Every structure is written in structure tokens, then in C-alpha cells.
Amino acid sequence: MVDTHEPQPEEPAVPSAPGEKDGDTSERMSNFLTRFSLERRVTVLVLFFTTLVVGLIAVMRIPLELIPRGFEGDSIRVDVPWRDAPAREVLDKLTVPLEDELSTVKGLNQIRSRSNDNGAAVFLTFKQGVDMDVAYREVRDRVERARAQFPDDVERVFLSKQDTSGVPVAVIGVAVDPSISDAYNLIQKNVVFPFKRLEGIATANMDGLEEKEILIEADRGLLEAHGLNIYQLSQQLSGDNFSQASGHVREGSKKLLLRTVARYADIEELSQRPIADNLVLSDVAQIKYEQPERDYSIRVNSKPAFALVLLKEGEANTVDVSKRIASTFEEMQKDPRLSGLEMALLFNQGDLIEESLSSLVSSGRIGILLAMVVLFFFLRRFRMTSIIALSIPLSLVMALIVMFFVGETLNILTLLGLVICIGLLVDNSVVVAENVHRWYHDGASKKDACIRGAGEIALAITMATLTTVIVFLPVSLVEGKAQFFLLRLSIPISVSLLASLVVALVFIPLCTYLTLSEKDLSYGSATFKTLHLKLNAVLRGLYDRTLEPLNHGYNQVLAYFLRRRVDLLLLLVIVLGATGHVAKEVKVVAGDPEESNRFEIEISLPQGTSFVEAQAFFKRVEKVLENNEEKLNLTFYMVFHRSRYGRAQGSFDGDKMPDANVKEIVKDLAAQMPKKPGVEYYFGENENSEEIKEDIYNVVLYSDDIDQLDQTADDLERALTKVEGVIGAKRSAELPPNEMALQVDRDRANQVGVEPDVIAAVVGFALRGSALPRFRDESREIPVRVRFKESDRETLDHLNTFSVPTDTQGFLPLSALTEARMLQTPTSIFRRNKQISRVISLELDSEDVDKTRTRLRKILGDVDLPEGLSFSIPTTSSSDEEDLRNMAMAALFSVVFIYLLMGLLFESFILPLSIICTIPMASIGVYWIHFLTGKSLDMLGIIGMILLIGVVVNNGIVLIDYVIRLRGRGFDRSKALLTAADRRFRPIAMTALTTIIGMIPLTFAKQSSMGLDYMSFGMTLIGGMTTATVLTLLVVPWAYTIFDDFRERFTAVFAEAWLGRRRQPNEPVGEGSEAAL
CATH class of the missing domain: 3.30.70.1320 (Multidrug efflux transporter AcrB pore domain like)
Structure with a gap:
């Protein structure tokens, strides 16, 4: 075997400390787990394979989604269309009744509304944690109550949830050939209905394409010539064209249902409908079957278009639904009945999910590979490296199993949590495997080496793991975005790390036991042996020229600072002071990520702009987007507008995103947009938007x-x-x-016996028209409307001559009963x-x-x-400040919980303070790396800082735990600190480098389609871990001596004050309160 164990200084032959002889609780538990794994190998291997099988099932069945529910905030929008009504009237008759009813909904955080000549829109924002399904049902109930107060001609109310379940799973743009006579019916039957029938699709809405209607345009002159008016004609037609259940009758022994039918067979029959003696409808009106007038326009890629928006069912797997949509879309492209349609799949959430998740998975794979390279550099053993690397997939599989059974989804944040763990999951295994090999090389048998190696380090790695997990405990104590992000990241990270602890104490000792041999020289073929020895020699030489001198240098510097502690204090004051100055220069952005692969520009036109003028203006806007299509690599762009406002939006090719951020691109586009007095461009929405x-x-x-x-x-x-x-x-x-106001002369109206509401009804019927019962044609119903023809209602003079029926004087002109005023x-x-x-x-x-x-x-x-x-x-500063306060509170609570945990495990109030000192050391790297790169510290970066709090103390825990053990074996304090720093240098450097290098792929990963930029997060962990690791071997021993001296002095004062005697310098601290210090 090639020796991987560095020579260690001799230890004095002293008896084991009581804790080592009898074993503390943690060590006894670890010994039990390790003995169980060594003695019940088949059982452990069965558990191992069972975990893999269940994990495979979980991976296959866990739902995939792009955005976790609640990311964009939970809100509901209520729209009530009511055209051509003044804004104040809309406010009084629609908005106020709606607000009064909706303000009683539970969990409501804010209610906003907009009233204009198109109707009312109410925006409801709910507090964090509100069940949006329940809220939606409550809102629907309140809307139904408010509808009783709406005007009679308000026909529809639209409700839409704005949470992530309301994000379309797909949007399909449809351009229609003008030669198609009934595009609505064609698209409904052959496009909309097939999509609605797909498994997992909740709704399919066609925006921008309206159904043709039967329009009855009455000739005012002909009506009045026959003694009729528009009001009377509307009343006659409203009582016709119906089919109504009328009970039942008996014929013999049979019971028959009875229905009264007064349906028109076709439009011709409608035109021949009698309305007076010897007078039919076609004599006084022209009947048309055509598209209703539109006051808006939608164009996609410079072509007239409509949008089919598909929403999925709440529990449906987004990726599976998206694949069904794509497959159906391809089949439609080949349908000859749709040859007159040009369709494009503008948005497919499944593609975005796979793209975003695959980017994270790719970063994770590279991270695992780099971590293995780092491990092999230190260990220089293929088998040992493979054993430790096994803890990564095994821990991740365990995390996925838990996520699946608790109902969590695999989304951009949970997967990010798993990727974050990659560099951390090997930490426990590295320390255990390293310690087992150290005992083995010191002469212990394989079994004893595994048991004692794992048991000796069990307390340290348990505490180190728990300190990382515990940083997520404050998630229940904060609100807003901080809670959302921490909660979504906490499950995968916490479960993965706890799983890695189990793996380190159960699987790693067993695998190490099975791969260790007495000679440890099992290479297989001679070629492999030669290759391995050469590679080992190269890596050993590289280590001896780099990290070994660094380790030696660290010990010399540490020995110096232990003698001259004030010098290190002054150095830290200078470094922390400089960092404080740099921190002021780093921009902190606590709001939601702004970057995405889409953009949107809101455009407001001045009052008085006609729809025709707006069309001409937005054609120029469209031209700007067309000219930038190739430059910005736009996959599509869309222009929507009404007469006074509109928006331009588009999407970038994900693989060819422009170098500039989205906000800069939007400002550049706005600068190219046509200029006109009164025109304003916004990057946002309405009065809350941010002007460009x-x-x-x-x-x-x-x-x-x-x-x-x-x-x-x-x-x-x-x-x-x-x-x-x-x-x-x-x-x-x-x-x-x-606005023109018709002021009713009440005295004159009362004299002739006409109520003001009759006057209003006549004007409303004449200008807006009146909806009639729908016309049934085979399997569908067609809207029917009656109104005056345009030439009878286009000017004020026409309006003033409208006939109003009275009780005493027949018909009077409108001008005789009202006065018109311009407002x-x-x-x-x-x-x-x-x-x-x-x-x-x-x-x-x-x-x-x-x-x-x-x-x-x-x-x-x-x-x-x-x-x-x-x-x-x-x-957004107020909400950002609230988020920052929440983050600061979460960080503070994390530090407190970590301190309490270490106090519990170390049985000391003082010793944990020396380890807590690593936290400000990490902040040095965080701020300097952001300052030097010019990158803002965003929401994910701040979360990275909270995570760092639990990670950076791990090295200090491992170091101080070993110092305590050495002092228990008889080492004096200085020698214990220097020995611990020397022996723990390798595992500390190894675990730190695996975390740092494992973060590099994520740091430079492609920004997700939902706008999450991982760079700040990655730089936070890299910078913080680097400075914390570099300074841990200096600052923690230095702080330990300071707090240990404080404990000694405090104990002496305590002994003198309470025990009546002075404590001798070499007298051991007794039990009770003194021991607790």
C-alpha cells in the first residue's frame, strides 16, 4: 500500500480519559451503529439496495415543476368587462361593490383596483401560507354576491389565480388566413377541444379570437315611421327564440315531458319574424353574421394572431403534460383541415423545466467529478476515493425518497438545494474514512480501526452536521421571501446532510472494512499497479510541494500568534475594518431576481387617441422589435394594444442570451421606440410600474x-x-x-311621465345594443345582439333626436328631456x-x-x-428592507441556535464562542469576492450567507473537539492546539476544497429560465469558505486560548468567592457550574 498517513508526533503514554474509556453517549451510539454494520453485513447491504430501489421509484414518480408554488406571490385577479362606461361610473357600480365584498376574504393582504372605460379589474394579494384553493372559492362566493348589484348588461366576470398554478403550461400562437370564413368554429372544434381532452389539462382558452355573432342593426327612421323604437323592438325579440321545460302530460299510460319551443330554424326565419301588423324584422333592420367589433389587436412576429393558453391541473406532472401537448401539436400541424392556420408553440413550460433542471443536474455532475478529483488528490487511493464518493449519490437518493413521501416536488429550488449539498456530503465520510485509516496505520485491527475511528469522530461530525441543519430552524420565525426560499431549500439540504451522517457512520466503516487488507496492496493487473504507483507518486510530490509546506507554515505562524496574541488581534481588526468599508460598496438586492429570458414593455398613449391612431403607432413599435429580432436572438415577439395602452413582449433564445441584462435591453429598446407627446414606456404594470x-x-x-x-x-x-x-x-x-354627461331634466321628465331609468335604457340600447337569447345552430349557440346602425348613432346630433316614449306626449326627442355637457x-x-x-x-x-x-x-x-x-x-425599497430584516433575523437566530447546540454537546458555555469566531471570517470572503467582481449580493447570495453560518463552524468543531481529546490525554494547551491544527489540516483542507471546487460549476451555471442567477450564491460559498478555512487554523486556536483564559480566571474568581479558597493553577476544574464553563 502507498502510505497516505503523514507522520505524527508522539503522544505521551497516558491513560485514556474517562470519556474515552467508557465512551460518551455519541460514541457509544456510533460504536453500536458501526458494530451493527460490521456484524450484520448482509442486512446493511440489503438496506443499501432497498434504498436504491425505493429511490429509483421516487425519482421516477416525484412531480417535476419549474417554479415552486408561491414563488411569484399568491394573488387572484377579478376582471369585469363593461365597455364604453365612464371610469367613475365603473368605480361606483362595479369596483366599489366588488371591493366591499372581497375585502372580507380571509388572509387578504392587499386589495388594488383599476376602473376604466373597459370595465373593472381588482387585484387581491394574500398573505404567506394562505391556501389559495380555499381563497379562490371564497373570492368566487364574494363575486357572486357583488354581481347582484351590477348593471343588467354586465354579462361575465373572469377570475384568475396568479399563483404558480395559474402559470400557463403552454401558449400556442395561431395566425388565421383571412379567407377562412368561420375561424372560431374551426379552431374550437379542431384545436381547442383536442387540447382540452388531454390528460392533465384543466382549461384551454383562446385569447383574441371572438365568436361570430348575429347582429341586428335597426334603421331608426324605419322604426319610427312604424311607430316603434329600439327599446320596444328589443323587448319583443327578448321574449322569443327559446326552448323551455313546461312540466309533463300523460298520454294513455305514458308520462311525457313537455317543452315549449320557439326556436328559429335559421337566420332567414329570424329575418321574417313579425314585429307589427304587416311588418317583419327585415323591413326595419339589417341582419348580419360577422365578427364583433374589436377594440384591441394582437400580432405575433408581425402577423395578426391569437393565443391559445393551456393550464394544467394542479397535481399533474408538468413535464408529462407538456410532452402530450407537443405531441398533439405536431399531429395538428399535419391536419389538412388546419392548412389555413399558421401555428407556433410560443411557450412550453416543460421545455423550460427540462432546460433549467438539466442545467442544474449538469452542474451537479461536474461538481461530483471535481469533488472526486479533490478527494483522489488527497487520498491517492482509488478504492477509498470511490467509497467516499459513494456517499454523494446515496445521500441524494435518501433525500429524494423523503421529498417524495412528504409531497415535495422537484423544482428549480429543491434541485438547487441538492446541488448545493454535493460538496458537503463527503465531509462526514472524509473525516470518518481518514480517521479509520489513521487508527489502522497505528496498528489497530481492521475491525477495531473501523469501530474506534468512527466512534472517536462521531460527536464532532454529528455536531458539524446538526449545525448546518439547524440554520434552517429560524424559517418558522421569519416571513416573506426569506421564509419561502429557506423553506424550499431546507428539506433537500437538511435531509441530504442527515443522510450523509448515517452513511458516514454505517456504510463507510463497512465499505472501508471490506476494502482494507492486511497489506493493502490489491492492485489487480501489473499495468494498473504501475499506473497507480506513478500517479500516486506524482500526486504525492505535488502535495509535498504545496499543501505539506503550507501545513508546516501554518503551524509556525500559529505558534507565533499563540505567543503574541495581540498581533493577531490587530491584524484581524485591520482586515475586518477594511471588509466593513468594502461591504458598503457591495450592492445588496433583496428583491426577486430580475433576470429572465423574457421581457415586457408597457406603453401608455395619451387620452383622446383613437384605435386607428393606436394601430398606426404600434405598427412602428412592432417595426423596432422586427429590426432587433436577429440582434437580440428573439424566439418570438408580440404586440398587444387597445386605443390608449398596450404592451410589447418577447422571449430570447435561451442558448443565445444577449450579454446585457434584461433591464438594459428594455431601456435600449425603449430608446428606439417612436416618440410622441404624452407617450410613456414602462417596465412593469400600471401605476405601480417602474418607468424606464x-x-x-x-x-x-x-x-x-x-x-x-x-x-x-x-x-x-x-x-x-x-x-x-x-x-x-x-x-x-x-x-x-x-366625457359627455346627459343631465336629465327631472321636472320635465316628471311632467311627461317618464322615469330617468327609461331615458338611460333608451340611450344604452341605441349605442351599446342589447343582448338577445342565443341562436342555436346544430351543436352550438350563436350570440345575438340588436342596436341602431352606425349612421344613426355616430354624432351628438343623432343622439339628441333619439325618441323617448312618454306617458302623456307620445315620443319626445332626447334633447327635450336632457342637457348634454362635455366633461x-x-x-x-x-x-x-x-x-x-x-x-x-x-x-x-x-x-x-x-x-x-x-x-x-x-x-x-x-x-x-x-x-x-x-x-x-x-x-421596492420598503419590501426589500423588510426582506433584509427577515434575513438578518434568520441569521441571528441561526447563530444563537448553533451556539446553544455546541454548548449542549460540548457541555460548555465558553468553548463554543471560539468556534463562532469563524462566522465573521467567512463574511470577509463574501464581501471581498462580490466587491472584486462587481456582482450584487442578491437573495440567493444572502441565503448562501445563512447557509455558510452552519458550514464554516464545522472545521472549528472538528479542530476543537480534537483539542479537547488531546488535553484529556495529558497534552498541555499549546501542544494540543498545535498538534490538532497539524493533524486536522488534511481533513479540513479536503472538506473545504471539495465544497469550494464543487460550487464552481453552479457559480458559472446558465441562469435559469425563471430568472434565478446562481452566481452570487456560488461566489458567497466560495469566498466565505475560502477565507473561513484559511483563517480557521489561526483564529479558532487563538480564540480558544482567550476564552480558555477567561474560563480559568472566572473559575478562580468563582472558587474564591463561593468556595472560600483559591484554585491552584494545575487543579482540574470540578463538576457543576465550573465544569459548565
Whole structure:
């Protein structure tokens, strides 16, 4: 055998300490486990293979998903379409009733709403931990209650969950050839329904393609010539075209169901429907079968398109569902009935999952390979390296089994947790195997070497493992994103590490026992022996020229600092001071990751923009995306717009992502977009979005009184524009009135016997039209609507001459009963927690942005607003600060729990403090590596720091545990520290390097499709582990001497004060309170 055991200084021949002779609890338990594995080998091997089989089943059946439930926040959106109604009316008749009912839902965190001429939208955000299925049912119940207060012509209400279960599993873009007469029916039958029938698909919605309708356009002149009006015509048609159950009748002994039928056979029959004597419907109206008017446009890759959105069932395996979708999609491409459709699979979540997970798996494989290389460099034994490397897959399999049975999924975060563990899983096995070989080389038999080698180190590795696991205990004490990330990472990491402990104490001693031989020279063939010896010699020579001199140098430096402890203190003060200065320069980003392979730009157009003008403008927007398609490697781009707002979005090729981050790309695109007064570009959503210019400062005012809000906002805007550095307020150009109000003359209406609601109904029927019972055609129902033709309703003059039926004077023109007034009203009204909000947007001097922002914050802090008004500055800083506080609390609790755990296992309050000193040593590397690379410390990086707290103390635990054992054997303190530092250098260096090098592939892994960047996390572990390892062999022994001296002095004072005598310098510490120190 090639000797892997470095010569050790001789130990004095002293009796074993009592703890070693009798064995403490941990060692006795370890001895039991090790003896069991050695004496019951078949049983252990059966357990081993059983674990592999169950693990294989778990791997095959564990659900795969891209994003763990709750990552994007749990929210529900309620949309109520109601076209062509003023925003204030929408607020009063839709939004307020909805908010009143929805605000009673349990677990609600925030309620926001938007009211405009398209209807109402209410956004509900829920607290962490709320069951979204229950919340959805409660919201649906409250919506049904609110519907009783809605206007009669509000037909539909849409509810959508915005949690991860609401993320589409696939989106298919469909471009339709204009020559297809009934595209809706064709797509429903041959595209939508086949997808709906797939196993695992919950819903399939076609966005942007509307069903054709039967439109009855009445001629006002002809109606009035026959003494009719639109209201009466609508009432007649509403009572027709139905099929209704009417009970049952008996014919002889038979009981027959009875149904009253008044259905039209076809459109021709409808056109011949009598509406008066000698008058049929076609005499006064034109009947059309056509697409309804659209006030929006969707174009994909510069072509008119529609989007088919597929949602999966909650428990369905996303990858399996995505494969079924892809297979069905390929079959549809060959269907001759769909030859007039151009379809593209724009988004497939299964592909993203496989891409993201395969990237992590690839990083894990490379990490395992690198860890084995490091192990072989130190051990220089193929069999021993293979045995230790076996602990990685075995521990991961055990973790997957537990994850499967507790209902966890394999997603981007749980898999990240497993990859993180790769470098840590060998730590326990390395220490055990190294210690077993040390005992074997010192002359113990194979069995004794395995039992004593594992037993001697059991307490240290148990404590080291528990300190890493315990850092996740504070997950129950924090909230928000910190809790979410820590919880998702805690299960795979904790279970894997605990599994690695079991493997180290059960499987590693058995495998080591089976592979050790008396001569330890079983090489097989002569060629392999020659190759092995040469490689061994090379690696041994490399070790002797690098780490061996480093080990020797460490001992010399440590011996120096143990004599001159103040020198090391001064050095640490300088290093930590410099680190504190550097830490201020490192940007900490606690918010959600911004990077992804998709982008979205919100675009707002000025009031008064027509749909035709918006179409022309967004064609120019589309041209910008088309020109950048190749440059940015876009897989697709889409432009959606209405008359006053829209959005442009796209997706990058995952393998050819641009060098710049997404936010920079969006700003560059925004700079190329067409310029027009009143047009604004946003990277976000509505009033909470972040405008794509850093020289914009937004202030949001809140109030219940919209008039008071507008007045105060105008006054505050004028005051803020006078602040130094503020160029002016960004606002649209002065806009013309956008609303006409028909003020009813109540006295005149009362005189002629007409109620105001009749006047409103006549106007509503004439302009919006009225929905009639649906027309049945074979297997489907077609919407039917009646209204005036466009030439009868397009101008104010036409409106004023509308006929209103009265009780005393027949028909009167609308102008005789109302007065038209032109008003300037808000086109959109935003509310947050049932308060109306308005945004003041200030443009700042780009040369003095930071100072100007400081001045504005100071002025706003002194502003005295009228009662009932408040303001906020929309920014993510408040939530980020809350997340940072939660992270800091989690870190603090982790340190406390680790200290208590070490105190419990060491039976000392003082000794754990010397090990805790490794934590600030790790922070040195964390901040310096981020400072030197210019990388921000993000959410995953902060979580990495919390994980480091539990990892970096492991080396200190192993070191101090051995120091205590040596002192128990009679070593003096200095010799014990130097001997422990020398003997534990190899395992400490080995475990640290496997962790550090194992993190390298993850650090440079491709960013996931959900926007997670692993670089900060990887750099945190690499930097922290590097400095903690380098300084552990110096700082921990140094701190140990300081705290040991403190314990000695405290014990002496205690003895003198309480026992009435002085403790002798060499007197052992007794039991009780003194021993606890």
C-alpha cells in the first residue's frame, strides 16, 4: 500500500480519559451503529439496495415543476368587462361593490383596483401560507354576491389565480388566413377541444379570437315611421327564440315531458319574424353574421394572431403534460383541415423545466467529478476515493425518497438545494474514512480501526452536521421571501446532510472494512499497479510541494500568534475594518431576481387617441422589435394594444442570451421606440410600474375624495417642481374633454311621465345594443345582439333626436328631456386598499439625481396634507428592507441556535464562542469576492450567507473537539492546539476544497429560465469558505486560548468567592457550574 498517513508526533503514554474509556453517549451510539454494520453485513447491504430501489421509484414518480408554488406571490385577479362606461361610473357600480365584498376574504393582504372605460379589474394579494384553493372559492362566493348589484348588461366576470398554478403550461400562437370564413368554429372544434381532452389539462382558452355573432342593426327612421323604437323592438325579440321545460302530460299510460319551443330554424326565419301588423324584422333592420367589433389587436412576429393558453391541473406532472401537448401539436400541424392556420408553440413550460433542471443536474455532475478529483488528490487511493464518493449519490437518493413521501416536488429550488449539498456530503465520510485509516496505520485491527475511528469522530461530525441543519430552524420565525426560499431549500439540504451522517457512520466503516487488507496492496493487473504507483507518486510530490509546506507554515505562524496574541488581534481588526468599508460598496438586492429570458414593455398613449391612431403607432413599435429580432436572438415577439395602452413582449433564445441584462435591453429598446407627446414606456404594470428612466421620481397620493385628491395633487405638483434639480412634471399635453354627461331634466321628465331609468335604457340600447337569447345552430349557440346602425348613432346630433316614449306626449326627442355637457374626467381610476390614488411624476436633472431625490424626500417628510390624504413613494425599497430584516433575523437566530447546540454537546458555555469566531471570517470572503467582481449580493447570495453560518463552524468543531481529546490525554494547551491544527489540516483542507471546487460549476451555471442567477450564491460559498478555512487554523486556536483564559480566571474568581479558597493553577476544574464553563 502507498502510505497516505503523514507522520505524527508522539503522544505521551497516558491513560485514556474517562470519556474515552467508557465512551460518551455519541460514541457509544456510533460504536453500536458501526458494530451493527460490521456484524450484520448482509442486512446493511440489503438496506443499501432497498434504498436504491425505493429511490429509483421516487425519482421516477416525484412531480417535476419549474417554479415552486408561491414563488411569484399568491394573488387572484377579478376582471369585469363593461365597455364604453365612464371610469367613475365603473368605480361606483362595479369596483366599489366588488371591493366591499372581497375585502372580507380571509388572509387578504392587499386589495388594488383599476376602473376604466373597459370595465373593472381588482387585484387581491394574500398573505404567506394562505391556501389559495380555499381563497379562490371564497373570492368566487364574494363575486357572486357583488354581481347582484351590477348593471343588467354586465354579462361575465373572469377570475384568475396568479399563483404558480395559474402559470400557463403552454401558449400556442395561431395566425388565421383571412379567407377562412368561420375561424372560431374551426379552431374550437379542431384545436381547442383536442387540447382540452388531454390528460392533465384543466382549461384551454383562446385569447383574441371572438365568436361570430348575429347582429341586428335597426334603421331608426324605419322604426319610427312604424311607430316603434329600439327599446320596444328589443323587448319583443327578448321574449322569443327559446326552448323551455313546461312540466309533463300523460298520454294513455305514458308520462311525457313537455317543452315549449320557439326556436328559429335559421337566420332567414329570424329575418321574417313579425314585429307589427304587416311588418317583419327585415323591413326595419339589417341582419348580419360577422365578427364583433374589436377594440384591441394582437400580432405575433408581425402577423395578426391569437393565443391559445393551456393550464394544467394542479397535481399533474408538468413535464408529462407538456410532452402530450407537443405531441398533439405536431399531429395538428399535419391536419389538412388546419392548412389555413399558421401555428407556433410560443411557450412550453416543460421545455423550460427540462432546460433549467438539466442545467442544474449538469452542474451537479461536474461538481461530483471535481469533488472526486479533490478527494483522489488527497487520498491517492482509488478504492477509498470511490467509497467516499459513494456517499454523494446515496445521500441524494435518501433525500429524494423523503421529498417524495412528504409531497415535495422537484423544482428549480429543491434541485438547487441538492446541488448545493454535493460538496458537503463527503465531509462526514472524509473525516470518518481518514480517521479509520489513521487508527489502522497505528496498528489497530481492521475491525477495531473501523469501530474506534468512527466512534472517536462521531460527536464532532454529528455536531458539524446538526449545525448546518439547524440554520434552517429560524424559517418558522421569519416571513416573506426569506421564509419561502429557506423553506424550499431546507428539506433537500437538511435531509441530504442527515443522510450523509448515517452513511458516514454505517456504510463507510463497512465499505472501508471490506476494502482494507492486511497489506493493502490489491492492485489487480501489473499495468494498473504501475499506473497507480506513478500517479500516486506524482500526486504525492505535488502535495509535498504545496499543501505539506503550507501545513508546516501554518503551524509556525500559529505558534507565533499563540505567543503574541495581540498581533493577531490587530491584524484581524485591520482586515475586518477594511471588509466593513468594502461591504458598503457591495450592492445588496433583496428583491426577486430580475433576470429572465423574457421581457415586457408597457406603453401608455395619451387620452383622446383613437384605435386607428393606436394601430398606426404600434405598427412602428412592432417595426423596432422586427429590426432587433436577429440582434437580440428573439424566439418570438408580440404586440398587444387597445386605443390608449398596450404592451410589447418577447422571449430570447435561451442558448443565445444577449450579454446585457434584461433591464438594459428594455431601456435600449425603449430608446428606439417612436416618440410622441404624452407617450410613456414602462417596465412593469400600471401605476405601480417602474418607468424606464432613472431620472423620474414618482409620488402617489391616496384619498377617498377624488376631487380633493386632484386639487391637492395639483398643488403639491406645483410645489415640487420648484425644488432644485426638478426639471418639471411629466404629464400628457392638455387634453380635450373626454366625457359627455346627459343631465336629465327631472321636472320635465316628471311632467311627461317618464322615469330617468327609461331615458338611460333608451340611450344604452341605441349605442351599446342589447343582448338577445342565443341562436342555436346544430351543436352550438350563436350570440345575438340588436342596436341602431352606425349612421344613426355616430354624432351628438343623432343622439339628441333619439325618441323617448312618454306617458302623456307620445315620443319626445332626447334633447327635450336632457342637457348634454362635455366633461374632463379621469379615464382610469386606481385604488389601493379602497383608497383612490394619483401619481405625480417628476422629471429630474440626470446630473443631480441622487441629491434631488434626497431633497424631495426631505420636503415630502415635512408636507402637511389635508385630513384624509396620504402619500407614498412607489419603490421596492420598503419590501426589500423588510426582506433584509427577515434575513438578518434568520441569521441571528441561526447563530444563537448553533451556539446553544455546541454548548449542549460540548457541555460548555465558553468553548463554543471560539468556534463562532469563524462566522465573521467567512463574511470577509463574501464581501471581498462580490466587491472584486462587481456582482450584487442578491437573495440567493444572502441565503448562501445563512447557509455558510452552519458550514464554516464545522472545521472549528472538528479542530476543537480534537483539542479537547488531546488535553484529556495529558497534552498541555499549546501542544494540543498545535498538534490538532497539524493533524486536522488534511481533513479540513479536503472538506473545504471539495465544497469550494464543487460550487464552481453552479457559480458559472446558465441562469435559469425563471430568472434565478446562481452566481452570487456560488461566489458567497466560495469566498466565505475560502477565507473561513484559511483563517480557521489561526483564529479558532487563538480564540480558544482567550476564552480558555477567561474560563480559568472566572473559575478562580468563582472558587474564591463561593468556595472560600483559591484554585491552584494545575487543579482540574470540578463538576457543576465550573465544569459548565
